[in-house]
Amino acid sequence: MKTDQKPNKIIVLVLITIILISGCGRVGSPAPSATPVLPTRTPFPPSPTPIPTAAVVNGDLITMSEFQEELARYKAAVNRELTPEDHTIVINDLINMTLLAQAAASEGFQISDIELDSRIVSLDTAEQPLIDWLATNGFTEESFKVYLKRSLEAAWMRDEIVNDVALEMEQIHAQQMLFYDLTAAEITMESLNEGKDFSQLASTHDPQTRGDLGWFPEGFLVIPDLDTILFALEVGETSDIIETEIGYHIIKVLDKDSNRTLDPAIRQLLKEGALDKWLERRWKLSTIEITLPL
Structure with a gap:
């Protein structure tokens, strides 16, 4: 069946990681040629019966044996009986690796x-x-060589994608009050309009964090509407009541920095987001047929 499933976020790199645990880091020696080389496929030898396939990705086969071997490794990793959702996770991740x-x-x-x-x-x-390692991880010598080649290629492309995330970005420091009741938000907004201090009200509303959102770049918040509004505010300016699916927000911009170093944890999340977006675009642009009865 032709599929328009979204790429799975859970184990995009789990399949790649297995080749790194024995000291294989980012591939460094091979470099891209000056003229891009189109991917070439090694044709399977003629067979009286078709090769059982789990999926076809832009003409490249993911064989049923590859899927079953990876499913066994996944089961060993999670140490429980697998569900139909687990089967979907594994085939989607093999597709992600193939796309990369x-x-x-x-x-x-x-x-x-x-x-x-x-x-x-x-x-x-x-x-x-090596022979013991292959047996432990469910590989034959031939299947591991195929797997390793694809893994190294996928790891290189992954690094190209995520390393495009800058070390420094424009960021804002903001403070918010979040309400689940519109009336409470309106009463607080009236207090602000009367000249009450935002920080004091935020401290009363949330004594633990005082509503401090810290520093973050545009595109980091999970609610796009907040992003758009906040980055349009000036330093010291307070938003109107903003309604989102999680409640009613009143937010104040405390400071702005046009070129601030990203917190490592935030940069890591942005890298993951960049990879997710790349995969989502690639799925839409690709011809993917999953032949498993998911």
Whole structure:
């Protein structure tokens, strides 16, 4: 069936992470060629019967055996019986990895057989021989080589996407009062209009945090309407009552900085958001057929 499912956010990088636990970091040696190289597919050898597939992504097959192997690894990781939702998570994540790998190839990124073999050899240690590691993680030598190549390509593309998130951005420091009752919000707004101090009212309303939202960049808040309104306010200016799906907000902008260093936790969230948006766009632009009975 043709699908328009949204990309799954839960384990986009879980499938990639398995190749990093033994010391394989970001791929550094291969670099994009000056002229982007279109992805090429290795055709499967002729077979009297079709190869069972779990999904087809822009012409690339995700075989049923790949899906079943990944499903087994996922089950071992979560240590419980799997639900139909888990099956969806796993196939969506394999699709995400394939989309990232395809994009890396289109950008000219290539993994040579020499580097691939070198990565595999590096996993063969006295403490844990490669053959044991493969068996523990549900791989054959051939399936792991295919998996590793796709994982390295996907990891490279992921880094290209998330590293576009700047270290510094325009940010505001804001303070808010959130009400779940419109009447309470209106009474507080009347007090502000009469000259009452915002900080004092916020402290009374929320003694623990005093409504301090801290510093954040545009696009960080989960409610876009708040973002648009807040970044249009001047320093010291207070918003009108803003109604959203979670309640009624009154917010004051305490300060602005046109080029402030992002808090690491906020930058990480922005990176995750950038990857989610990239995948969502890629799904819409791609031809994806999931053949599993989800």
